[in-house]
Amino acid sequence: MSRTVAITGNGAIAEAMRQINPDVVAAFPITPSTQVVEDFSQFVADGLVSTELVTVESEHSAMSACIGAAAAGGRVMTATSSCGMALMWEMLYVAASQRQPVVMTLVNRALSGPINIHADHSDSMGARDAGWLQLYSEDNQEAYDNLVMAPRIAEHLDIRLPVMVCLDGFIISHAVQTMKLEDDEAVRRFIGKFIPVYPLLDCAHPVTIGALDLQDYYIEHKRAQHQAIMSAKRVVQEISDEFAKSFGRNYGLFEAYRLEDAERVIVAINSVAGEVKEVVDALREKGEKVGLLKIRLFRPFPYEQIREALSGAKIVTVLDRSCSFGAYGPLFTEIRTALYDLPQKPMVYNRVYGLGGRDMLMNDIEAIFAESKQYQQNETVDKVFDFIGVRGD
């Protein structure tokens, strides 16, 4: 039986980890994901899981230990944020290239500097080329659900790649929301048994993992890695459909919110989507044809499906909660690329918001739709790129 509970995003993540009961967790605490590691440590101390918890001395060692543990032949999880993942950077690539199905919760937080502990996506967006699948979460429920699905996706034999589940720091990680926790047994049934592939601990069949790979083979391996992650689009949808059958909540690669006849669309990612939905509803009441496309799977990026979903739009505003200094926002770049092949291209422009946890208010979103209305009427976009709600010039 599922239970309806009031719980923080971090608490929900820790509960999912308890239910998944990974063989090894290696983690180093960092704000705002700390509660995940703290709660899980308590589960270990109380004997609620059979996990070996490795309380490493840094995030670099956390990811290194995760890779080693996964290579040894079992289910492995971790959690981090911001600079913690930045310290893992080198090892993120190693985890993906060794095809280790590590599952990591990333509670999104701004990267230093200046040091800041609040939400933005500079951490995960910077890691978008590391070879990890990235799932984003609007709220506590979606974060929990994504994490329950993540081991299935990571361990799928067609993929066998690490998965990162992202949720916004404080806004989701620390906010108490009412949500459903599924039954432990039902979750464990859904996850199933871990199937080791060439485990290091099989001494009768010794394997070499992490060999030096030079010009004569490296690019073939990189192509294989790319092909594996591309096939994840299909697998993520299959497992999401299976999840819906088991637990009743439906997830696609993205969420098309009131998009069918929408002319003006916001594309957004993570918690701000909830606010955009409210504004969309209010404007729909007034007869405005507005909608939201909420990204769930950012890596691999579902170009074709998003192109199809936005093919009827007249103007698209892409909201990025990170800044790719010297370039357009990372989400914008993908969306504009996806739209390029449409014969009738919608206008598309980019707004950066919420860096370092700056609030995005309802009237900010109303102002975005007002601006897109103006652009639509003028049939031109004045500013392709701008920041929202920033003081001064």
Added chain:
Amino acid sequence: MPSIQEMAKKQGALAGGHRMCAGCPAPIFAKMLTRVTDYRIVVGSATGCLEVASSIFPFSAWRVPWIHTAFECAAATMSGVESMYRSLKKQGKLDGKIKFVVTGGDGGTYDIGLQSLSGAMERGHDLLYICYDNGAYMNTGVQRSGATPFGASTTTSPGGKLVPGKQQQRKDLTTILVAHHLGYVAQASIHNPIDLANKMKKGIENNGPSFLNILCPCIPGWKIAADMAVEMARHAVETCYWPLYEVENGVYTINYEPKEPQPVADWMFLQGRFKHLKDPKWKYAVEELQRQVDEHWGWLHRQAQLTS
């Protein structure tokens, strides 16, 4: 402990056909890993000479399960492997006993990997970390490390007109590891196979974390002939530059006392990396290395007396 003859009959952990330099002594200890113990072992290596030269895809010289992830995290990687082993064992998903060994050069151990090594040791994983100390970042072409001796010329501490090689005292890593309160810490040399085998066996079979620092002269880095590595290691021990000792649960034992310690200069001037110090104006550098060696040798004896 099996005899050398008996050990030689067992298959080594490292197969022939690896691509280490001619005359490199590091494969000696790598091969011995399976010969000194009857336990099954899993090995992890830091990026470095032994790693790159033993695993060029699609070949591998390793006859045992082996993993490499990156330079600074071999101990962390293996702490993950060992933790998974304990997890699967306690859940009844795995049978039999396995022991874990990590290898790293002085770059991956003294310097960039020191944090992850310290963390793994403090956490108490059941593994032996073996540092093969060749005294510089040899894999990338002889750059100075925390293990490079005073006065040695490397590509980043070259002997020049103004500066005669490295101007800092080498780090005493073995003592840093002793400070982790381990069951077993030792220094060995590649020239003494019986002492080395004993220490490898003790380290592997010790219950909990242990550390072994092995002096491994480097042919191109020390600028010596390809048949001189073992001799250079022996000579280093005879000068007391590299004492053979072990620390078991805090108790120091000096395993070898040279009858008459040789001057460090005799050892130095057999190596091209110290050649520049033959110029009389750099006499102080030769004396300084001798002073450091004497001081450490005396300190080590006091430790042995204090803890006996």
